[in-house]
Amino acid sequence: MTDANMTAITESRAEPATRSTLPPPNRFRFWAWLWSDKRALISLLYLSLLVLAAIFAPLVAPYPPNEQNLMDLLMPPSAEHWLGTDDLGRDTLSRLMYGSYNALYAASLAVGIGVAIGVPLGVFIGFVGGWIDELGSRIIDGVLAFPPIVLAVAVTGALGIGLTNAMIAVGFAFAPVLARTMRAQTLVVKNALYVEAATGFGASRLHLILRHILPNAIQPVIVEITLMLAVALLAEAGLSFLSLGVQPPESSWGGMLARAYHYVEVAPAQMYAPGFAILFTALAFNTLGESIRVLLDPTIKRR
Amino acid sequence: MMDGVLGMVARRLMQLLPVMIVATFVVFSLVYLMPGDPAVMIAGDYATAERIAEIRHIYGFDRPMLVQYFAWLGSVLKGDLGHSLFSNEEVLRLIFTRLPHTILLVVYALVLGALIGIPLGILAATRQGTTLDKIITSVASLGVAVPNFWLGIILVTLFSLGYRWFPATGAVSFFEKPLEALYYATLPAVALSTGVVAVLARQVRSALLEVLGSQYIRTLRAKGLSSRSILWKHGLRNVSATMLTIAGLQVNRLFSSAVIIEAVFAVPGVGNLISYSALNKDFPVVQGVALVLVLVVIFTNLLVDVLNATFDPRVAAST
Numbered sequence: 001m002t003d004a005n006m007t008a009i010t011e012s013r014a015e016p017a018t019r020s021t022l023p024p025p026n027r028f029r030f031w032a033w034l035w036s037d038k039r040a041l042i043s044l045l046y047l048s049l050l051v052l053a054a055i056f057a058p059l060v061a062p063y064p065p066n067e068q069n070l071m072d073l074l075m076p077p078s079a080e081h082w083l084g085t086d087d088l089g090r091d092t093l094s095r096l097m098y099g100s101y102n103a104l105y106a107a108s109l110a111v112g113i114g115v116a117i118g119v120p121l122g123v124f125i126g127f128v129g130g131w132i133d134e135l136g137s138r139i140i141d142g143v144l145a146f147p148p149i150v151l152a153v154a155v156t157g158a159l160g161i162g163l164t165n166a167m168i169a170v171g172f173a174f175a176p177v178l179a180r181t182m183r184a185q186t187l188v189v190k191n192a193l194y195v196e197a198a199t200g201f202g203a204s205r206l207h208l209i210l211r212h213i214l215p216n217a218i219q220p221v222i223v224e225i226t227l228m229l230a231v232a233l234l235a236e237a238g239l240s241f242l243s244l245g246v247q248p249p250e251s252s253w254g255g256m257l258a259r260a261y262h263y264v265e266v267a268p269a270q271m272y273a274p275g276f277a278i279l280f281t282a283l284a285f286n287t288l289g290e291s292i293r294v295l296l297d298p299t300i301k302r303r
Numbered sequence: 304m305m306d307g308v309l310g311m312v313a314r315r316l317m318q319l320l321p322v323m324i325v326a327t328f329v330v331f332s333l334v335y336l337m338p339g340d341p342a343v344m345i346a347g348d349y350a351t352a353e354r355i356a357e358i359r360h361i362y363g364f365d366r367p368m369l370v371q372y373f374a375w376l377g378s379v380l381k382g383d384l385g386h387s388l389f390s391n392e393e394v395l396r397l398i399f400t401r402l403p404h405t406i407l408l409v410v411y412a413l414v415l416g417a418l419i420g421i422p423l424g425i426l427a428a429t430r431q432g433t434t435l436d437k438i439i440t441s442v443a444s445l446g447v448a449v450p451n452f453w454l455g456i457i458l459v460t461l462f463s464l465g466y467r468w469f470p471a472t473g474a475v476s477f478f479e480k481p482l483e484a485l486y487y488a489t490l491p492a493v494a495l496s497t498g499v500v501a502v503l504a505r506q507v508r509s510a511l512l513e514v515l516g517s518q519y520i521r522t523l524r525a526k527g528l529s530s531r532s533i534l535w536k537h538g539l540r541n542v543s544a545t546m547l548t549i550a551g552l553q554v555n556r557l558f559s560s561a562v563i564i565e566a567v568f569a570v571p572g573v574g575n576l577i578s579y580s581a582l583n584k585d586f587p588v589v590q591g592v593a594l595v596l597v598l599v600v601i602f603t604n605l606l607v608d609v610l611n612a613t614f615d616p617r618v619a620a621s622t
Binding site for chain 1 (some may be wrong): 325333336337445447456459460556557558560562563567577586597
């Protein structure tokens with residue numbers, strides 16, 4: 001027997017074992033995992049703080065986001081304004097906190113729309129198969145060919161400028177990515193022995209999809225969703241930088257960068273805070289996504 | 304062998320046809336996303352009733368959607384993408400005068416990304432588990448998460464306003480003054496390239512680790528081949544197709560980021576054109592840029608497939 005065959009056999013034997021290493025939805029296991037994966041822990045802590053800052057911005061922000069103090073324009077960081085002020089004398093820290101709400105809202109909205117379109121579409125075409133699958137897959141390929149921001153700018157241009165429209169556009173660009181993953185997963189699960197058995201026992205199509213296919217196919221999608229939150233966040237920042245997203249006077253990190261860039265020669269310090277906010281948040285989503293990937297698939301080692 | 308490649312190109316073109324139909328249909332149907340009467344929207348704020356009627360006639364909004372699509376596709380195939388609502392310039396002309404700037408940025412960023420990313424990936428893979436490996440993988444994580452346009456702003460502050468080594472904004476035509484064009488494109492290309500560097504470094508690392516851990520490499524080692532010749536003659540050759548495919552996939556993302564980077568560096572490319580036109584509701588231009596860019600991406604992917612097939616006859620035979 002060749003070595004390759006041996007590995008194939010040991011791998012197939014190992015499969016039930018890897019399944020059982022999946023942590024059950026058990027609180028103790030969750031905390032143990034989080035404690036063992038420090039990067040995931042830090043990311044989750046950071047993101048929780050960000051969510052709190054977004055929700056409680058009106059209570060904890062030192063100043064109202066649009067309060068202009070025309071005596072203190074483009075101030076460097078000081079005791080009164082920890083991160084300085086912008087060109088209208090608004091407090092940068094406060095605007096950063098209010099901006100985190102828009103950033104998180106935008107990222108969730110875009111990913112939510114992507115999931116709402118992509119997941120059912122992927123399951124449907126994968127499950128039904130035949131010419132519907134063929135047609136659906138071509139549609140997925142066609143939409144995937146667009147550079148996402150180009151598609152988002154075009155859709156925003158058509159729907160009208162604004163954060164919600166911009167994020168609908170980004171969600172539209174995400175949908176085919178999720179649909180493709182979901183379709184592939186559905187195909188794998190559909191032909192699995194236990195689904196065949198369920199069909200044999202007379203399970204309905206809806207029952208098959210909801211009870212067997214969806215729960216088993218959703219794992220890679222969860223990883224993809226977490227990573228997509230980072231992409232959506234970067235897209236929001238970029239579109240708001242182009243003034244296609246969040247509209248002034250509302251605050252967004254991308255919009256703050258656009259203003260800071262305008263006055264970069266007078267107050268270069270203003271461009272750091274929003275940029276690091278975007279960088280850290282995207283990094284946190286990415287790190288969490290990678291950690292969940294490793295958690296769900298123990299066969300891959302951490303990078 | 305050439306025959307196989309040509310056959311493959313023909314087969315791939317046939318496969319690409321439905322993709323192109325879907326992509327063009329998406330661009331066409333953008334009109335239907337507009338709230339209210341698309342003819343009024345396209346005509347702009349100060350249009351006369353005649354102009355609106357004219358636009359309704361050009362787009363054929365009174366006919367069924369599929370008929371409209373094929374009519375639109377027909378004029379697109381003749382190279383007629385309509386006129387800008389502001390300058391009244393032909394959209395196709397407007398795009399083709401600007402496209403070279405964007406393509407220069409994307410190609411430059413791709414080359415930079417390959418020149419930096421691939422060696423980093425090789426370094427990390429051959430020194431797996433060392434501090435250097437950890438540094439490279441961490442830098443790669445940063446490269447994916449950093450907003451390109453913010454990096455662009457930082458580069459401008461440092462190297463244009465600070466040291467005055469590079470111009471802060473603008474671009475020069477590559478066809479007239481190639482060297483100066485490259486000089487102008489350097490900072491935006493560097494800002495664009497971070498994602499490519501990061502993705503290539505990561506993927507080359509993991510692909511190379513997989514190849515180096517495989518059976519036949521173990522056999523070669525047992526036969527006494529040096530690590531260096533294993534890496535260069537066998538490892539990298541097997542990874543080259545992966546590198547090319549990944550680089551090809553990056554083109555799509557580079558055009559995405561270029562839209563924002565062009566705004567930072569005031570590069571008169573198509574990215575700047577589409578965002579400016581979207582802000583000003585110059586719809587025919589928005590539609591035109593989206594169409595041209597999606598076709599550029601589709602043909603780039605075809606090119607990558609062809610290159611892969613010429614390097615590796617197995618690919619030509621299998622697709």
